[in-house]
Amino acid sequence: MNSTRIIPLMLVAVISAGCSDKPASEPPKPTFRPEVFEPVNRTATELQSAQDVGMNRQRFGELLGKFATEVSLAKDKVDSDREQRVIQGYSEALQIYKDAAAIWDVKLQIPAMVDLAQEQSKMKVAAGSVGSIGQFTDFKIATIHGILLNLYPEGSTGIDDYATHYQLPVTESDGWKTIPNDSVELIWSKARTKTEEVVKLQKGQ
Numbered sequence: 001m002n003s004t005r006i007i008p009l010m011l012v013a014v015i016s017a018g019c020s021d022k023p024a025s026e027p028p029k030p031t032f033r034p035e036v037f038e039p040v041n042r043t044a045t046e047l048q049s050a051q052d053v054g055m056n057r058q059r060f061g062e063l064l065g066k067f068a069t070e071v072s073l074a075k076d077k078v079d080s081d082r083e084q085r086v087i088q089g090y091s092e093a094l095q096i097y098k099d100a101a102a103i104w105d106v107k108l109q110i111p112a113m114v115d116l117a118q119e120q121s122k123m124k125v126a127a128g129s130v131g132s133i134g135q136f137t138d139f140k141i142a143t144i145h146g147i148l149l150n151l152y153p154e155g156s157t158g159i160d161d162y163a164t165h166y167q168l169p170v171t172e173s174d175g176w177k178t179i180p181n182d183s184v185e186l187i188w189s190k191a192r193t194k195t196e197e198v199v200k201l202q203k204g205q
Contacts, residue, residue, distance in 0.1 A: 146178030
């Protein structure tokens with residue numbers, strides 16, 4: 001075989017080899033990355049543990065802030081549909097905790113509400129208002145039985161929507177509406193249930 005024939009054959013072989021090489025396909029993206037949610041899981045567990053042993057409003061606020069931060073950080077990292085569903089569940093749990101915090105704040109403000117109502121009642125009596133003492137007394141009694149939904153002499157404490165949304169029992173007496181004193185704990189239980197659902201989703205259940 002002469003050299004003039006060898007060279008074209010070699011060129012054909014090289015070209016054929018080059019054409020047969022297909023670009024390597026990208027590896028499939030993982031549907032779920034546990035490491036993305038480890039900080040969120042940790043702070044969620046910390047919140048639940050604190051509920052079990054008891055905590056004050058300040059401690060709850062600190063833990064809630066940590067949980068909110070980790071949820072926000074994880075939200076920027078999620079990719080797959082499963083990860084989106086996990087972070088959505090955690091976002092819902094976070095909102096439940098925030099609603100519980102709002103109710104707790106109202107509960108803590110009740111003594112100040114009573115003091116203000118008493119001053120307003122005295123002013124109404126001085127102005128000749130009939131029945132203001134009885135109205136204030138009914139208001140004060142209502143605070144003993146639960147967390148107030150309305151103010152003295154009128155107005156709202158701003159948590160009516162939470163009572164409706166979480167189906168908290170509302171007691172009405174002489175015009176004053178209250179929800180149970182343990183409403184914060186009742187809402188916490190809903191946040192715990194939501195968190196447990198998220199954990200199962202992470203495990204593929």
